[in-house]
Amino acid sequence: MSTANPATAIQAADIIADIAPPPKKRRPIKSYYPTWFFIPAVALYVVFFAIPTFSSFYFSLTRWSLFDSQFIGFDNFVQFFRDPQLYTSFIHTLIYAVITSGAKVIIGFFLAILLTGPIVGRGYLRAVVFFPVLLSTIGVGIMWKSLLDPFHGMVNAVLGFFGLPQPGWFTDPNLALYSIAGVDIWKGVGIATLIFMAGIVAIPNEYFEAAKIDGASSWKILRQITMPLTRGATATVIILSLIGGLRSFDIIWATTGGGPGFTSDVIASVIYKQYQAGFYGLSTAGNVVLFLVVTVIMVPLSYFLNRKQVEL
Secondary structure (H helix, E strand, O other): OOOOOHHHHHHHHHHHHHHOOOOOOOOOOOOOHHHHHHHHHHHHHHHHHHHHHHHHHHHOOEEEOOOOEEEOOOHHHHHHHOOHHHHHHHHHHHHHHHHHHHHHHHHHHHHHHHHOOOOOOHHHHHHHHHHHHHOOHHHHHHHHHHHOOOOOOHHHHHHHHOOOOOOOOOOOOOOHHHHHHHHHHHHHHHHHHHHHHHHHHOOOHHHHHHHHHOOOOHHHHHHHHHHHHOHHHHHHHHHHHHHHHHOOOHHHHHHOOOOOOOOOOOHHHHHHHHHHOOOHHHHHHHHHHHHHHHHHHHHHHHHHHHHHHHHO
16 A cells, blocks of 8 residues: 655646646626516506606696587696685694794704603603504694583683683684694604614714713703704605695684685695685696795705715
């Protein structure tokens, strides 16, 4: 029995390596996985947004019904802007959007600070704050319409028990729009709180510890750490709540229907009333106007808020 010399084995291996061709590099297989991911989203976007949007621009220039349409140019827009309620409803829309979005930002921010701190029953309180978001908007409107009924509502009954004034929340022309805004804030502040909580939790805890070591007060920590580092969350809440306020309709229709009179009418409710009257082309033109109003307001505001966030 003979044994191979190790040096001979190494030489043989080198000879084989020189003779054998180098292994071919495999070309990376191009994956279409990300592309297929986008296709369902693009299809839904085209079917449910792009096509209806461009169709509405066309039908706003026509007098149409379910069976035919007649091109009339900009007559619908001229008639829409001649509506005496348009200016008033536009002012109501701006007031409503500013009140609801501003209140959601302020209340949501301070609720988020409270609910991210060491308080008893924190999980339960978070659920209580977020619960109204899960409710149907129409159901919320009907519920508060019953609670704030000037004669049989529970809120006025409690106020009367303590000898306090019992206002007509939804029947007083001076209170109706603000009462609806209060209901909207009650329902939507949970989303704002959740967004702010996510922003606060994302701040590294070392910042707060360093500030406390330096002797910073709670107000100074809030003003110089929490508020600047949650600017992204603030911008998100402002944009979402302002868009919702400008487009708000369902909760207004469920509580007052735009009344008493026209004191709580907004652009969306005026459009719906035109649709109810059978002026389909006119109501479509109103929807285009509302779309342009929201775009003109939100695009510069979004750019401004995002630029401030980048500069930070």
